[in-house]
Amino acid sequence: MVLRPGTAISETHLAAEHGVSRTPVREALLRLAKERLVEIVPKSGTFVGRIPVSALIEALVARRALESVVARRAAEVATQSAVLELRALVERQREIVTPEDLPRFHQVDEDFHAMLAKMAGYNGIWELVRQIKLQVDRYRHLTLPQEGRVGMVIKEHAAVVDAIERGDTVAAAEAMETHLDKLQLDIKVFRELWPDYFVHDYPLDG
Template sequence: MANMDTADWTSAIDLKLPIAVQAHAWIKRAILTLELKPNEALSEKELSLKFGISRTPVREALIKLADEGLVDIFPQRGTYVSPIRMPEVIEAQFIREALETAVVRKAAQTADSAFKSRLVANLAQQKAAVADERLADFMQLDELFHHAMSDFCNLPRGWRVIQNVKGQLDRVRYLSLPHPGHVSQLYVQHEAICEAIGAGDVEVAVDHMSHHLREVFKSIKELMRDKPSLFA
């Protein structure tokens, strides 16, 4: 496993809250940001020691990550971070686009002033993150921007479906962030989506969202060429 500061892992767990949920979120974040790299071995014992918790919640977290396609569990052989598998990336993007274009359609049809203000405030934070080149912060704000629409439309299970399928896709998204101009382009696309929602222009909002969600494909060939060890 990667050489990570044990204190950082231990402090991540609040024993007053569901432990397996927190372990899952922490390990998932480490996988998505490539702190834990594809094909890296994962040890229940080592993870439990790093978190300062028992092995049971770690096992539960790893099983859930396996369901999300981010971990491969081989009986008698061990548990490993999954490589990035292009068929799963493509499928995840397809599912995400189908759901999020439907969500943005509903959002554009029903947006109120409070929701519009929420998106504008998020965009202001995105703009600052782009200017300061805070890529990790931008990705988090990107997630909040998209989540805000499902939240406004009262579609929490729809958002959970999106989260459960897009793990492989998120690793490609994260790898794409440092490419020159990429984050700025994503911000401009978010701004266009927000403007269409604000104007109640449903079809334009849907078109902008569809175009935005396909942006990830522009960098995949380059990533596969430059970082072949990360892909299946």
């Protein structure tokens, strides 16, 4: 279950659901608050954290820099078998056609990016990306259900694979940058669509 930003969280309910006392639940929520995943408001309650636009932008900028390097290197060293594995992942994404399948789409997306890092020999870079993309993942849960977005992601992934198969390092890096830039370009649209889901702590021009 994906909880929307601003949703109230009950310590009592969580404790009962997991068969524990409220103390470990409270400690877990405090840790999540440090990561800005929940908001604890005195005398009001605990809520699913809104997405800080500043943290989202920073994560996307960092991810773009890291994953364009990964794509470039993958194009240099890719084997045909590795390319076939990437194409198989893209095809698995094509098979996902209903909103109920979106969690699986997210997982295959993770597998795709992890596979690229493995191909490039940059597993450590993927670990860095995983650490910084918490807010990006939350944002993507909002964007993917929008009409046309799943198809666009598949098209963008296919463009990355095509460039890697050709051994075109420049095109591979550019295709990855285009893929991740789309997420950043859409922030203004989704922030206006769901203003209560975001912390508006970063100016977006245009």
